Amino acid sequence: MRVVVLPDQQAVAERGARIVASLVRSKPNCVLGLATGSTPLGVYRELIRMHAEEDLDFSLVTTFNLDEYVGLGPGHPQSYRYFMQSNFFDHVNVQPGRTHVPDGRALDFEAYCESYERRIADAGGIDLQLLGIGADGHIAFNEPGSSLGSRTRLKTLTKETVDDNARFFDNPDEVPRLAVTMGVGTILESKRCLLLAIGDHKARAIRSMVEGPVTSQITASALQLHRDVTVVVDESAASWLERREYYDEVERAQSLIESGQPRALGIQQPEE
Numbered sequence: 001m002r003v004v005v006l007p008d009q010q011a012v013a014e015r016g017a018r019i020v021a022s023l024v025r026s027k028p029n030c031v032l033g034l035a036t037g038s039t040p041l042g043v044y045r046e047l048i049r050m051h052a053e054e055d056l057d058f059s060l061v062t063t064f065n066l067d068e069y070v071g072l073g074p075g076h077p078q079s080y081r082y083f084m085q086s087n088f089f090d091h092v093n094v095q096p097g098r099t100h101v102p103d104g105r106a107l108d109f110e111a112y113c114e115s116y117e118r119r120i121a122d123a124g125g126i127d128l129q130l131l132g133i134g135a136d137g138h139i140a141f142n143e144p145g146s147s148l149g150s151r152t153r154l155k156t157l158t159k160e161t162v163d164d165n166a167r168f169f170d171n172p173d174e175v176p177r178l179a180v181t182m183g184v185g186t187i188l189e190s191k192r193c194l195l196l197a198i199g200d201h202k203a204r205a206i207r208s209m210v211e212g213p214v215t216s217q218i219t220a221s222a223l224q225l226h227r228d229v230t231v232v233v234d235e236s237a238a239s240w241l242e243r244r245e246y247y248d249e250v251e252r253a254q255s256l257i258e259s260g261q262p263r264a265l266g267i268q269q270p271e272e
């Protein structure tokens with residue numbers, strides 16, 4: 001895992017957007033895995049700005065969202081389809097037919113979830129999966145105890161997640177208890193993952209994910225098994241990391257290499 005610690009929320013949003021934008025520029029028909037929640041909002045805002053001011057073109061991009069509440073239709077203001085439309089899709093030139101958010105009102109969920117997996121595979125797989133993290137260390141809606149090999153399926157939400165989400169609903173009884181979510185196994189098949197976290201309420205989850213054992217109790221920890229994961233966090237979310245200095249050191253070296261200054265690290269070119 002590459003762990004990048006940045007000063008604040010804005011820096012996290014800009015770095016996240018830069019990573020997404022550079023993929024979209026180098027592979028205009030890429031497949032993006034997208035996430036909802038407050039964390040990726042800044043990334044979407046920044047991508048919308050890049051679309052408006054820097055001609056970032058989404059016309060050939062295909063997207064697949066991680067999850068959706070069961071029972072909420074696309075017009076419900078708390079549905080994840082509604083979130084994606086109002087916070088991102090409606091403001092860029094992505095083709096509506098190329099955006100996929102699981103249907104929380106499917107009649108036959110088993111068949112529906114299989115077809116969602118098939119659509120991801122038919123699109124060539126996900127090139128870059130954007131992720132947030134729940135306070136209990138879950139990714140998408142893969143609550144503690146989810147199989148690390150799980151695929152898209154129905155999942156019962158924990159009380160902690162239901163309580164976390166209650167703030168978005170007028171009446172706490174309206175908060176859905178079930179969700180349809182990509183599995184941990186589905187996420188691990190993405191070619192690259194980009195997980196973002198902001199705020200000290202995520203610090204414990206970030207430490208468990210990066211430095212704890214791989215366990216189904218912290219489903220984000222399964223990302224330790226993936227070969228290309230970038231974790232971008234602000235200072236608060238990084239505050240429980242024990243090997244923080246090492247991550248900063250790696251980041252310094254990585255930036256020197258990427259900006260073409262290997263000599264600053266004592267790396268000589270063969271002809272030198």
Ligand code: GLP
Pocket residue numbers: 035036037038039040066067131132133134135139140141161
């Ligand atoms: C929900 C979503 C996750 C998201 C998490 C954290 O559980 N299913 O995808 O990462 O909330 O949300 P936030 O970014 O608002 O903290």
